Amino acid sequence: MKQALYFGVLSVLLAGCSQFKANKPQTSQPINLEAHVQTLAEDVQADVPTPAQKFATSNSRNMLLGKWYGIRKTANGGQKEWLTERSADGTYRVDFRFIAKNGDVRSQSEVGFWGVSGGIYFRIFRGWVTVTGMKPADATNADHYDAYAIESLSDSYFTYKHAVRGQRYTVKKMPADFRLPVTVKSDNSEPLTFSY
16 A cells, blocks of 8 residues: 555656646746656665654654655646645654646745644744745634644655645655755745754
């Protein structure tokens, strides 16, 4: 079952890579994406994630630091990519890239706090990064607080499931220099750290 899931993720990643070539934006390109996707099948065979219950909270937290890339098709025939960067100080930044079915591309960046407790990964969304600074989110909105069951975690892959909506995500660890391309009206060079 897990192997079928990984091959499903592989096919989505490969489809996403072909779109990068076909719809090459005028902005910076992701670094080394094709090389990482091409080795995904070998990685899955060699690095089956360990069930999350076998990790202490501190181990899981340390493994989740850095950049993690995900991609999935949307219900309307488009594509959504995201790159989450988690820092040791408990902050995160996630850059999204949305590609509509007609080829239109838009980007969005969000920041917040993250953590791990036992087999639960959680995020607290605090705002959006814009070219003029940070736009705070409404802290009273319950939808800005998310909890996920950690299903599997390794040095290369992370699978987690939303505790309420039941959506499952699998992401791949990326090198520190990996970036998503962004559209002209967005900026992903803001510092990751922030304060209130």
